[in-house]
Each structure stands twice: as structure tokens, then as C-alpha cells.
Amino acid sequence: MPYVLDPTRGLSTTTPSHTAASTSGQTSSILLKRNVPPAEPWRRHISPDAATPTVFTFFEKATSTWQYIVVDPHTSDAVVIDPVLDYDASSGSITTQTADGLLSFIEHERLTVRRILETHAHADHLTAAQYLKQQLGQHIPVCIGQRITQVQKTFAPKYGFDDPSVFDNTFDCFFKDDEEFKLGQLCCRVMHLPGHTPDHVGYLIGKAVFTGDSIFNPDVGSARADFPGGNAEDLYASMQRLLSLPTAYRLFVGHDYPQDRDQTCWSTVEEQRERNKHLKLGTDAETFIKWRKERDAVLGAPKLLHPSLQVNIRAGKLPPKDAQGRVFFKIPITSEVDV
Ligand SMILES: [Fe+2]
Known part of the structure; x- marks a missing residue:
């Protein structure tokens, strides 16, 4: 069977099975249960061989985030990668429409989620990892690279997380570099890919890598590397590792942040080597690092920086409630005046 991919790349897509089954009793029961229909995958990348996963891709438009459900075709065991929790900054409301769509999809496809994987502590959206864990079963571990503890130490003082116990019962699994784990019959490997953030990891599953923000599509290039603990030197090395x-x-x-095309979620290593606009074959370290630093120097902070970090360094848990049961995000202020 060919690897079935998106039509913008000249290949064909499958018809989502839940569309075909939309009049069945099963789908109706899902709709009643969650009142949210299964999320429609942007594409289904069907496994072409025994060593490669089936990948369902879901684009969250508000934050331009790709969410993935990766499945071992032999067993229907699955992982969810980088799920999004909806947050409206102007009203302060957190909702679960996006995550509920994923849950309904998982239920409809009869998948068994074994892990929830984070690539890093995102600074531009909130993770739905904890909500998914709550809904899917408390035994399902929320996993991230081991250097998340470094990020937690950096940001805890900024947000008044003074008691170390604030990080108890948040992440369940701290991956070591190159650690391997099984997804059904598939072998997965953790790749430490620092630069964007120090904790950043990618997940190599079969012949696919879920890179997070360690590389972007060729016409987008690379992510910023100016967050605490991030740097352009590490990002260069991580991108080179992916290109190798x-x-x-x-x-x-x-x-994905397309300028003049539809969003897309993947490219091959070969395409990246030939066309990545920031770092392709032959781009030397000095050139990339100089450009990346100059670019980062003029970027503003992400709009959801503070809410994101307060939630994401706690694996998707909201800030602790105060004595009255209220929940607030904190915004550290730097002021030119002391008034
Ligand atoms: Fe990021």
C-alpha cells in the first residue's frame, strides 16, 4: 500500500472512515456522549509498512499548531503529540472543544492511547495533556524530555511557583536522551533537539520524526531560539541532526505559518536539505547563527507566553487555586516607573 498523503503533494488521500460511518449508531453515541463530533483529520497518513505508524494530523488554527495522533497499525495503540487546550486571552476562558474533538476521534477509531507526548514547554499555546489524561485514564503517562526540570526551575520564580511541590504529579515520564519505548509493535526513540528550548525533544517513530519546533517546513525555516536556555548554536546542531x-x-x-499556500505538516529530509530557507545543505553554522540571532532580536514575545508557560511547565495543569478557589494567571511586569 502506498503511503497515503495530502493531495497538495500530488498524492491521494483516504476518505476519513468516520465520515463514511457518520450515520451509524456508533457515531451517534459519541456525539451524545461528548457533544463534540470527532475532529476531522487534516490528513491521514496510512502506514505503508510494518515499521511505520499511521499518522492522523490535526491543525489548530488559533495557534497554528499541528497536533498528532500516531498509531501502531498492528494494535491500534496510539500516542497523542502536542494536543492544544483552547484559551481565549481576552476573556480568560479555557475550553476543550479542540481536545474533545481529539477524544471523540480516538473513541470513534477505537484507538488505545498509551502515552501523551510533549515535544517541549510551548510558549505560544496551552497543552491539553492533563485534560486528555483526566478523560482517558489517570494511568496514561504525560511524557516530556528530562530537561523540563531546567525549564521549571527557570520559570517557577517568575510565576510565584515558590513551593517545589507545585510540580508534583504533573509530568509522569521524563525521557532521557535517545531513550526508546514501544508503541504497540513499533519502536520509538527520543531525540534531544535543543535550541528552540533546552528541553526540546523529537520523537522518531518508524520513518517519521515529530520534530516539534526544532525545524519548520522548508519555506518557513526555523523557530526562534531566544527563550531562556535556548540558543541558535544548539538549534543549528539540532537541525543538522535532523538533516542527517x-x-x-x-x-x-x-x-506551520504558510504565506501563500495551504498549511502542511511534513516534508522529507531530502526536501529540507534542498530547500529549508534558513538552513539547508551547505549553510554554515556562522551564517545561520548570525541570522537567527539578528532575527530573534526584533521578535516580540508570543501573545500567550505567560499563560502558556504557567500551564505547560505543569504538564497542562492550571495554576493552583487560591483560598477562595479562584485561578489566576500572573503576568510579570517590567516597568520604567515606580508609581
Ligand atoms: Fe515552541
Whole structure:
């Protein structure tokens, strides 16, 4: 069977099975249960061989985030990668429409989620990891790279997380570099890919890598590297590591910001080597690092920086409630005046 991919790349897509089954009693029961229909995958990347996962891709438009459900076709065991919790900054409301769509999809497809994977502590959207865990079962671990503890230490004082116990019962699994784990019959490997953030990891599953923000699609290039603990030197090395993978491997990105095309979620290593606008074959470290630093120097902070970090360094848990049961986000202020 060919690897079935998106039509913008000249290949065909499958018809989502839940569309075909939309009049069945099963789908109706899902709708009644969650009152949210299964999220419509942007594409289904059907496994072509025994060593490669089936990948369902979901684009969250408000934050331009790719969410992934990756499935072992032999067992229907699945992982969810970088799920999004909806947050409206102007009203302060947090909702679960996006995550509920994923849950309904998981239920409809009869998938068994084994892990929830985070690529890093995102600074531009809130993770739905904790909500998914709550809904799917408390035994399902929320996993991230081991250097999340470094990020927690950096940001805890900024947000008044003074008691270390604030991080108890948040993440369940702290991956070591190159740690391997099984997804059904598939082998997965954790790749430490620092630069964008120090904790950043990618997940190599079969011939696919879920890169988070360690590389973007070729015409978008690379992510900023100016967050605490991030740096352009590490990002260069991480991107080079991805470019050194076999040319046919697919790199699934964490975001997409297309200028003059539809959003897309992957490219091959070969395409990245040839066309990445910031770092392709032959781009030397000095050139990339100088450009990345100059670019980052003029970027503003992400709009959801503070809410994101307060939630994401706690694996998707909201800030602790105060004595009255209220929940607030804190915004550290730097002021030119002391009034
Ligand atoms: Fe990020």
C-alpha cells in the first residue's frame, strides 16, 4: 500500500472512515456522549509498512499548531503529540472543544492511547495533556524530555511557583536522551533537539520524526531560539541532526505559518536539505547563527507566553487555586516607573 498523503503533494488521500460511518449508531453515541463530533483529520497518513505508524494530523488554527495522533497499525495503540487546550486571552476562558474533538476521534477509531507526548514547554499555546489524561485514564503517562526540570526551575520564580511541590504529579515520564519505548509493535526513540528550548525533544517513530519546533517546513525555516536556555548554536546542531537522517524520512512539524499556500505538516529530509530557507545543505553554522540571532532580536514575545508557560511547565495543569478557589494567571511586569 502506498503511503497515503495530502493531495497538495500530488498524492491521494483516504476518505476519513468516520465520515463514511457518520450515520451509524456508533457515531451517534459519541456525539451524545461528548457533544463534540470527532475532529476531522487534516490528513491521514496510512502506514505503508510494518515499521511505520499511521499518522492522523490535526491543525489548530488559533495557534497554528499541528497536533498528532500516531498509531501502531498492528494494535491500534496510539500516542497523542502536542494536543492544544483552547484559551481565549481576552476573556480568560479555557475550553476543550479542540481536545474533545481529539477524544471523540480516538473513541470513534477505537484507538488505545498509551502515552501523551510533549515535544517541549510551548510558549505560544496551552497543552491539553492533563485534560486528555483526566478523560482517558489517570494511568496514561504525560511524557516530556528530562530537561523540563531546567525549564521549571527557570520559570517557577517568575510565576510565584515558590513551593517545589507545585510540580508534583504533573509530568509522569521524563525521557532521557535517545531513550526508546514501544508503541504497540513499533519502536520509538527520543531525540534531544535543543535550541528552540533546552528541553526540546523529537520523537522518531518508524520513518517519521515529530520534530516539534526544532525545524519548520522548508519555506518557513526555523523557530526562534531566544527563550531562556535556548540558543541558535544548539538549534543549528539540532537541525543538522535532523538533516542527517535518511532522506526519505518525514519530518512532521509542530507549527506551520504558510504565506501563500495551504498549511502542511511534513516534508522529507531530502526536501529540507534542498530547500529549508534558513538552513539547508551547505549553510554554515556562522551564517545561520548570525541570522537567527539578528532575527530573534526584533521578535516580540508570543501573545500567550505567560499563560502558556504557567500551564505547560505543569504538564497542562492550571495554576493552583487560591483560598477562595479562584485561578489566576500572573503576568510579570517590567516597568520604567515606580508609581
Ligand atoms: Fe515552541
